[in-house]
Amino acid sequence: MAIGMSARYPFWEPILKIRYWLHTLNAIGGCLMNQQHVNLAGIGAGPFNLSVAALLQKCRNTRYAFFDKKPEFSWHSGLMLPGAKLQTSWMKDLVTPVDPTSPYSFLKFLVEKRRFYSFINAEQSSISRQEFAQYLDWVAQQLPAVRYNAHVREVNYQQGRFWLRFDDRIVSADHLCVGTGTQPYVPEFAVPYLGKQVLHAGGILNAKRDFTGLKVAVIGGGQTGAEIFQELISERWGECESIAWVSRRENFDQLDEAPFTNDLFTPSYVKHFLALPQEEKQAIVARQKLASDGISPATLKEIYQSLYHTQVVCERGRNIMMLPDRQLVSMLKQGGGYELMLMHSGKAKERIDADVVIFSTGFRTVIPSCLEPLAEQIQWESDGVLSMDDNYQVNWECQDQSRIYAVNASRHHHGIVDPQTSLMAWRAANIVNDLLGYELYKLEQPGFVQWGVLPATAKERFVA
Ligand SMILES: Cc1cc2nc3c(=O)[nH]c(=O)nc-3n(C[C@H](O)[C@H](O)[C@H](O)COP(=O)(O)OP(=O)(O)OC[C@H]3O[C@@H](n4cnc5c(N)ncnc54)[C@H](O)[C@@H]3O)c2cc1C
Incomplete structure (x- = not known):
């Protein structure tokens, strides 16, 4: 690339070099002053x-x-x-x-x-x-x-x-x-397509959002996917030709907000979790998914009621598809849009087409x-x-x-x-x-649930 540049702009190169050194000296000077x-x-x-x-x-x-x-x-x-x-x-x-x-x-x-x-x-x-x-x-x-x-x-x-x-x-x-x-995550095969038509939900409000007359697919069945789907069916972003909501989960599952599920988010549970063998932890976190990654019950209710109103009461017959238990496995540019291949229930392949694909596939920690x-x-x-x-x-x-x-x-x-x-x-x-190196904040907060092995004191009181 540098060779290409000097061949095309032979007179600029020395100027660029001088600018580079001036910038470097400036930065070094700034460093010394601001250390x-x-x-x-x-x-x-x-x-x-x-x-x-x-x-x-x-x-x-x-x-x-x-x-x-x-x-x-x-x-x-x-x-x-x-x-x-x-x-x-x-x-x-x-x-x-x-x-x-x-x-x-x-x-x-x-x-x-x-x-x-x-x-x-x-x-x-x-x-x-x-x-x-x-x-x-x-x-x-x-x-x-x-x-x-x-x-x-x-x-x-x-x-x-x-x-x-x-x-x-x-x-x-x-x-x-x-x-x-964290950083927005999209499957690797979708990365080359990222742009105006294929986007991650994390930047949706920075994108142009008039989807009138377009086929839109939302990928991801968590809270973000639900919120995007809700915006689309409300027509606040224009009247789409079709809307498809794809989720890998078997259903559009709600967040588990039960009191004893909420106990997983307490210091006493963390204490128990820390003591577990490292090789067991990943499977446990996967089983607890709905405790943190489900859809809020209120959002689900609003979506259901909105569909009932438009599709049943108003008989609008809009092209809205909810597609649980499907994984997007590949995508291809086809004309002005995209062909999306879905795997249903891990067995059958299905195809849907979309002009716009909104990935609501979460965020991942990046070092x-x-x-x-x-x-x-x-x-x-x-x-x-x-x-x-x-x-x-x-x-x-x-x-x-x-x-x-x-x-x-x-x-x-x-x-x-x-x-x-x-x-x-x-x-x-x-x-x-x-x-x-000292306890400025008091952190011990016992809970009701005995998550780990019974302590000796409990054995005295509960074992005959
Ligand atoms: C849409 C959304 C909604 C959420 N809602 C909830 C919720 O309701 N309840 C809940 O418990 N959790 C929620 N979460 C999860 C979590 O609370 C948030 O992701 C939270 O923002 C995490 O905080 P953080 O400080 O780790 O990261 P961030 O908020 O991402 O902040 C990281 C910061 O680091 C800066 N940075 C990165 N690299 C550098 C660098 N090299 N030099 C200097 N700065 C740098 C970035 O500019 C950024 O400001 C939500 C997450 C998302 C994405």
């Missing part, structure tokens, strides 16, 4: 690292900074659909479960924004994601140690410290907390490329995920001296709760306590 040292550097300032930052505000002797590449705080803004609800209680905010007197609680936000009484009177069983995003943004703006427009490009380890390289400076840190979140220089010193599990310890530390070569904490990267070790907000404050408090 800074902290005890803890956070990479990423999404909700999970924000929780760590908010809880650290209590300890005056620790120097810390959290860096995010975005220009300002935002929370999945490309998917902030109008009716989208938080699937977790608002009380499980950034701080309340471990420090209800913190100035960064959701209740404090309500009072500051003068909406406390209206909020109570609205009697919402679940709040909108939009309001939770407003709360998160409000906290982010108050934390001086959270910096946006700060892309961590590379992390090196030298002289017993981490060195974080940004575009305009270098920061050194004793310890790291990696909170870079950020800035950690590449440390890759050989880090311990990895056989399936390429980070090897974690119980205190959210990544196991790595110089762990005794310099710790790397990671949030949202330990479902294989801590269980189903890891990518959820349910225990974010509890996890953040664990990290803060571990970092400080």
Whole structure:
């Protein structure tokens, strides 16, 4: 490519070289001027690292900074659909479960924004994601140690410290907390087609959304797929020629919100899960899928009632197909659209056509490329995920001296709760306590269920 460029623009090349060196000198100068040292550097300032930052505000002797590449705080803004609800209680905010007197609680936000009484009177069983995003943004703006427009490009380890390289400076840190979140996932065969007609739901609000007269297929039977399908059948994005909703699951299953299922999202269950043999954990997490990945009952009801109204009451006979128990196994460009091959029940092949394909196939944890220089010193599990310890530390070569904490990267070790907000404050408090070396936050919270082996005291009381 460089050869091609110099052949086509022979006079530009020296100018480009001078510009490159000027830029480099500028960056080196900037680095020297802006060098800074902290005890803890956070990479990423999404909700999970924000929780760590908010809880650290209590300890005056620790120097810390959290860096995010975005220009300002935002929370999945490309998917902030109008009716989208938080699937977790608002009380499980950034701080309340471990420090209800913190100035960064959701209740404090309500009072500051003068909406406390209206909020109570609205009697919402679940709040909108939009309001939770407003709360998160409000906290982010108050934390001086959270910096946006700060892309961590590379992390090196030298002289017993981490060195974080940004575009305009270098920061050194004793310890790291990696909170870079997840990335949209689509099957590999669909990647070459990504564009205006084939998109991931995560960016749907940034895309042109007039689907009038088009055949649209939604792939994925979780909450996001349901919300996209709901928007399409409501015709807020135009009157489609046809809508197909494909789900790998045997039915359009609802989120399991039963009290004892919710107990899987408690410190006492995590304690039990941590003690299980590593080889059993993956299967257990898979069995618990509907505890976190099902569709909210309210969304399902709205969809069913909307279909009843348009198809039965109004007899519109719209081309709407709901296709459970089908896996999209391949796709091909065909004319202006796409031919989608589905495997039904693992046996029969079926074909549907679509002009627009919206993948609602979730998000996956990706280890950020800035950690590449440390890759050989880090311990990895056989399936390429980070090897974690119980205190959210990544196991790595110089762990005794310099710790790397990671949030949202330990479902294989801590269980189903890891990518959820349910225990974010509890996890953040664990990290803060571990970092400080003493118990700033009290974390022991016994539950009703005896998940693990009966303790000796119970045997005395229950065994004759
Ligand atoms: C649409 C949607 C709705 C959800 N709703 C719920 C819900 O209702 N209840 C629930 O419990 N969970 C929910 N979740 C799951 C989870 O709570 C969220 O994904 C949450 O945002 C995870 O927080 P995070 O901090 O790990 O990651 P993110 O929010 O993704 O934040 C990571 C941050 O890291 C930054 N970053 C990445 N790389 C770098 C770098 N090299 N340098 C600097 N910054 C970097 C990014 O800019 C980003 O701001 C939802 C997830 C999605 C996708």
